[in-house]
Structure formats: structure tokens, C-alpha cells
Amino acid sequence: MTRPSRDEQFRAFVDARGSSLIRCAFLLTRDHHLAEDLVQSVLTKVALRWWRLGSPDHADAYARKAIYREYVSWWRVSRNREIPVDATPERDGESFVDSSIHKMALDDALAKLAPRQRAVILLRFYEDRDVEQAAAILGCSAGTVKSQTHSALAKLRDLCADLVELDANGGIR
Incomplete structure (x- = not known):
């Protein structure tokens, strides 16, 4: 063979x-x-x-x-x-399922994060990487990953508090 x-x-x-x-x-x-x-x-x-x-x-x-x-x-x-724009354009009056509306709102909130913050959130919570793995992938220190995660989660709390519940350790529930 x-x-x-x-x-x-x-x-x-x-x-x-x-x-x-x-x-x-x-x-x-x-x-x-x-x-x-x-x-x-x-x-x-x-x-x-x-x-x-x-x-x-x-x-x-x-x-x-x-x-x-x-x-x-x-x-x-x-x-x-x-x-940059101040607000996203209004969506036409289509009827969406609640989960779709929540997903779009979360997507919009993620779009408002800085690129490194978005990358950290995706690595940590979408790909379920730990701090050290995310730091290695991004080529930065673990402390940078932690601070970027903290800042990103704080911004997500502000942008879509009614959609995302974040626990004390920064995990998304």
C-alpha cells in the first residue's frame, strides 16, 4: 500500500x-x-x-x-x-422566534467587542479553551487573556444584560 x-x-x-x-x-x-x-x-x-x-x-x-x-x-x-454608526438599523417587521431574536442581539453585541476581545470570548466560551490555551493561540500572556475576557464580559453585560446571564467566574449561562 x-x-x-x-x-x-x-x-x-x-x-x-x-x-x-x-x-x-x-x-x-x-x-x-x-x-x-x-x-x-x-x-x-x-x-x-x-x-x-x-x-x-x-x-x-x-x-x-x-x-x-x-x-x-x-x-x-x-x-x-x-x-462606525450609533445604532444598528431597524429590522423590518418580520416575526422571529424568540431564540432567533436573542441570537441576533447576542451577535450584535459580539460585533461591538474589540477584535481581540471577540477572539478571546470565542476561544474561551465557543471553543471551550482554557486561559493558557487561548493565550498560546493569541500569542499573548494569560493575564492579557484574563483582562480581555473580563472587559469583554463586562461589555456584553452592558450590551445585552437581558439576554445573557454571566456567573461569578465569567461563564455564560
Whole structure:
């Protein structure tokens, strides 16, 4: 039996983990096209380093770390081109299920967080990473992760207090 080539291994990795990486990128960017661009940029880096990564698990960890770092980098470059608005536009009178309304309100609140705060919230509560893992992925200290988490949760409490209950340890209930 022949061993798969590196190209075949990379293709198998993209097939297996690509949609998960795009979901992660979408939660950061809140835009499908930007998420796809972000993942494509990161997968280019993964492909160039594939021979050094050794295994799909290492490649996945590298790709996720690269997504968060690349996103923060993109935000730094583009933040001066965005025009902030005071309030989100009113939605038309469509009738939504309560859970959908809550999800949209929480999404809007997440969008108002700074990129690093959003990344920390997603790592800690969406991906269920501990402080040290989040710090390693973001390339910062555990103290930075803790302070960013504290600030982000405080802002989320202010933005959507009626939707999100946060426990004393900062966990979302």
C-alpha cells in the first residue's frame, strides 16, 4: 500500500477541517466572504508549511492560531476605513422566534467587542479553551487573556444584560 503524498494529505486535511475553520472565521468576521478569504489566506500558509507541521492535529492547531492572528492583523490594517454608526438599523417587521431574536442581539453585541476581545470570548466560551490555551493561540500572556475576557464580559453585560446571564467566574449561562 502506498503512502499518500503531501498534496493528498493536505487535501484530506482541508476536506476534513475546512468547514470548521470557516465557521470559526465567520464567528470572528461576521461576514461569509471575509471568513472564506481569511481561511484561504491561512490555508495558503498551512500548505507552505505542511511538511513541517507533521500531523493533521498540528496543522489544525496551527491553522486556528493563524486565523485568530490574521484576523487581528486584518482588523488593525482596516480599522481606519470603517465608519462606525450609533445604532444598528431597524429590522423590518418580520416575526422571529424568540431564540432567533436573542441570537441576533447576542451577535450584535459580539460585533461591538474589540477584535481581540471577540477572539478571546470565542476561544474561551465557543471553543471551550482554557486561559493558557487561548493565550498560546493569541500569542499573548494569560493575564492579557484574563483582562480581555473580563472587559469583554463586562461589555456584553452592558450590551445585552437581558439576554445573557454571566456567573461569578465569567461563564455564560
